[in-house]
Amino acid sequence: MSGSLLAQSSDLGDGRIDNWIIDASVHVTVGVLVLVTMTFAAGWILRLAIAGALLDRTAGWALAVAQVVLGVQILLGIKLLDQGQGIGQLYIHYVGGLLPMGAFLAGGWFARGQTPRSTRVLAVLVTIGWLSATMAFVIGRAYVNR
Secondary structure, eight states, X not given: OTTOSEXXXXXXXXXXXXXXXXXXXXXXXXXXXXXXHHHHHHHHHHHHHHHTOXXXXXXXXXXXXXXXXXXXXXXXXXXXXXXXXSGGGHHHHHHHHHHHXXXXXXXXXXXXXXXXXXXXXXXXXXXXXXXXXXXXXXXXXXXXXX
């Protein structure tokens, strides 16, 4: 099955999601997309926060895209863990995968409104999410490459 991005196996279940086998390379590729989208979102919002500006349309889109890509990455990670891959790195998967999503959720809750203060709060929370996603990617790759 190595080398294939997605395959189907007939011996795991009765034709449902259990039959879909996802190669770990998909998780790595989406992980890179997570880092790219979160870097852009964090950088853009940090720039606005330093300038004392309100969130703009670009910040909203950057956050939305980063959230969707992160959500896909979390679902892929859950599926890979379900397949028995990455069991030796459960801690980094849970902390590294869920901390960025938690930061996004907290940002949506605490950074509501169009004030310079809400932009600063969101910048801090998205930066925390970016740092944890970067940590998870680097540590996850180190485990895989041993």
